Amino acid sequence: xxxxxxxxxxxxxxxxxxxxxxxxxxxxxxxxxxxxxxxxxxxxxxxxxxxxxxxxxxxxxxxxxxxxxxxxxxxxxxxxxxxxxxxxxxxxxxxxxxxxxxxxxxxxxxxxxxxxxxxxxxxxxxxxxxxxxxxxxxxxxxxxxxxxxxxxxxxxxxxxxxxxxxxxxxxxxxxxxxxxxxxxxxxxxxxxxxxxxxxxxxxxxxxxxxxxxxxxxxxxxxxxxxxxxxxxxxxxxxxxxxxxxxxxxxxxxxxxxxxxxxxxxxxxxxxxxxxxxxxxxxxxxxxxxxxxxxxxxxxxxxxxxxxxxxxxxxxxxxxxxxxxxxxxxxxxxxxxxxxxxxxxxxxxxxxxxxxxxxxxxxxxxxxxxxxxxxxxxxxxxxxxxxxxxxxxxxxxxxxxxxxxxxxxxxxxxxxxxxxxxxxxxxxxxxxxxxxxxxxxx
Numbered sequence: 093x094x095x096x097x098x099x100x101x102x103x104x105x106x107x108x109x110x111x112x113x114x115x116x117x118x119x120x121x122x123x124x125x126x127x128x129x130x131x132x133x134x135x136x137x138x139x140x141x142x143x144x145x146x147x148x149x150x151x152x153x154x155x156x157x158x159x160x161x162x163x164x165x166x167x168x169x170x171x172x173x174x175x176x177x178x179x180x181x182x183x184x185x186x187x188x189x190x191x192x193x194x195x196x197x198x199x200x201x202x203x204x205x206x207x208x209x210x211x212x213x214x215x216x217x218x219x220x221x222x223x224x225x226x227x228x229x230x231x232x233x234x235x236x237x238x239x240x241x242x243x244x245x246x247x248x249x250x251x252x253x254x255x256x257x258x259x260x261x262x263x264x265x266x267x268x269x270x271x272x273x274x275x276x277x278x279x280x281x282x283x284x285x286x287x288x289x290x291x292x293x294x295x296x297x298x299x300x301x302x303x304x305x306x307x308x309x310x311x312x313x314x315x316x317x318x319x320x321x322x323x324x325x326x327x328x329x330x331x332x333x334x335x336x337x338x339x340x341x342x343x344x345x346x347x348x349x350x351x352x353x354x355x356x357x358x359x360x361x362x363x364x365x366x367x368x369x370x371x372x373x374x375x376x377x378x379x380x381x382x383x384x385x386x387x388x389x390x391x392x393x394x395x396x397x398x399x400x401x402x403x404x405x406x407x408x409x410x411x412x413x414x415x416x417x418x419x420x421x422x423x424x425x426x427x428x429x430x431x432x433x434x435x436x437x438x439x440x441x442x443x444x445x446x447x448x449x450x451x452x453x454x455x456x457x458x459x460x461x462x463x464x465x466x467x468x469x470x471x472x473x474x475x476x477x478x479x480x481x482x483x484x485x486x487x488x489x490x491x492x493x494x495x496x497x498x499x500x501x502x503x504x505x506x507x508x509x510x511x512x513x514x515x516x517x518x519x520x521x522x523x524x525x526x527x528x529x530x531x532x533x
Contacts, residue, residue, distance in 0.1 A: 274299025380459025
């Protein structure tokens, strides 16, 4: 069938429609690897009562923004979605998707244009995780597009040069028969100068400790840039059990604002080119007595906030990240190991921030709150608790435009207005987008 692509939607697919029938408007069809305005030949791959999926078999009329993808795996690998679009057009796609979500879900009409912050489009990732198979023969790579089947990949153009050297060393060990059964994932994390690597193994329950340790030692010997290898067993009841550590269990990452200890298993931003710019957008020009940093991770924003606030309270639920947070915070900071919802609820009950024994003078509202939640966003209860904290300024860092827009509804109802919206392109070549919304009341 012939389909006309109306637009791209969050998730990477293009939206087309089947012909209208007696029931009205045609059913929505989602098609990957296309661009808005293109006419394609396609075959249906899935049909549901409310929508269908299709695969393009030919591009009949091509977009002016279509380019040749440089990666030979593009179209089969699930890691990238936009390599067929020029980079400038990728930014426009993401701006349109963000704007549409804000309008449709939050009913928000922006008074100022979204400010876009581009990235170098290649070799930007400081962290990459590969799936590993050892039988019937060794292979490492990413999942195929829209599947959980392994696609062998020996080089990744969006990963840093050192991460690619790590991938090459992984393949070399595998081909030499040194890979260990039960190691299911290998993750590489590079420092800011792309000179040191921290490696994580994720292992099945049956993986043998001695064999995993031997392979970790082999990798460290083969690649001097590896600071350490940390192996975990797959999570049981949500907790990853440490299995083996060879060398260092953390990496120091230097930014413009300071150095951060990042332990294996802790989250840190993956775009090595835009970390300083992201921190600047979130924190620059903000000052006061007290700032809260919720979902603080290892304290990326806390350190910058401490420059212009007398006190910082940083809240993080992960034990690993909270330990790094405590290490990284300046003297004016207090690290709280807690879920954000629990912390805000207790804050509302007490009517003050922190514990009296630690911060007895802080009995007033915070001057600023930064929230950087996971993809699932805040949720209605946390958004309402956040509003009740009474901060005149909230900065929301989001990696999902739909949950961001959903969370803005209760925040707007509580009197917050949108001052600025930034699109920070931390993930070129993919549909993922990072945004920063600055709210005031």
